[in-house]
Amino acid sequence: DRFIADQLNRVAARTPVIAVVTKTDLVSRDVVGERLLEAAQLGEWAEIIPVSAVDGFQVDVLSRLLLDRLPEGPQLYPEGELTDSPEQQMAAELIREAALSGVRDELPHSIAVVVEDIRPREGRDDLVEIEAVMYVERESQKGIVIGVGGARLREVGSNARKQIEALLGTKVYLDLRVKVAKDWQRDPKQLRKLGF
Numbered sequence: 001d002r003f004i005a006d007q008l009n010r011v012a013a014r015t016p017v018i019a020v021v022t023k024t025d026l027v028s029r030d031v032v033g034e035r036l037l038e039a040a041q042l043g044e045w046a047e048i049i050p051v052s053a054v055d056g057f058q059v060d061v062l063s064r065l066l067l068d069r070l071p072e073g074p075q076l077y078p079e080g081e082l083t084d085s086p087e088q089q090m091a092a093e094l095i096r097e098a099a100l101s102g103v104r105d106e107l108p109h110s111i112a113v114v115v116e117d118i119r120p121r122e123g124r125d126d127l128v129e130i131e132a133v134m135y136v137e138r139e140s141q142k143g144i145v146i147g148v149g150g151a152r153l154r155e156v157g158s159n160a161r162k163q164i165e166a167l168l169g170t171k172v173y174l175d176l177r178v179k180v181a182k183d184w185q186r187d188p189k190q191l192r193k194l195g196f
Helices: 002-012 029-042 059-069 087-100 139-146 148-168 188-193
Strands: 018-021 047-050 112-120 127-136 171-180
Touching: 018 029, 018 059, 029 047, 047 059, 087 112, 087 127, 087 148, 127 139, 127 148, 139 148, 139 171, 148 171
Parallel strands: 018 047, 127 171
Antiparallel strands: 112 127
């Protein structure tokens, strides 16, 4: 702690440093008080704050302190946009993430996702239709992704849909299919087709 405090004290003159005492959920209030006093003796801090990420104790306070001290930078994206990644790419990544959840050991890098179409549903302004294909390298992997009776694919679709709805801010109908693209990771033509 002293070594780190010495390093931080070198920048404290030109940059405000906030000392954070963590894992307060693991010890008594008395011990937290002792740790706060010890932290205060290690240097001149702009703030000293106890937090617990496990139970959320004062995480909001720390977040507010950090945000209040950040300098405002130039606007990187047009008003209303949070990223420069297109929606199709982000939706594909969310689907891939949901597909890998729970099968990462069996299929660490063997799933690619291509969103073929995103469009508003005709006659419904509150619903977006997304057609996506998950590509695997072998038939055996296809079975893992689909699961018994399609249970795994339904779970992937449900989890991905929730994430995509949060991203797009609207309801989503997700049409998910699984196809085999034999050895796609070693085939430059397949890699281009899959967006790599």
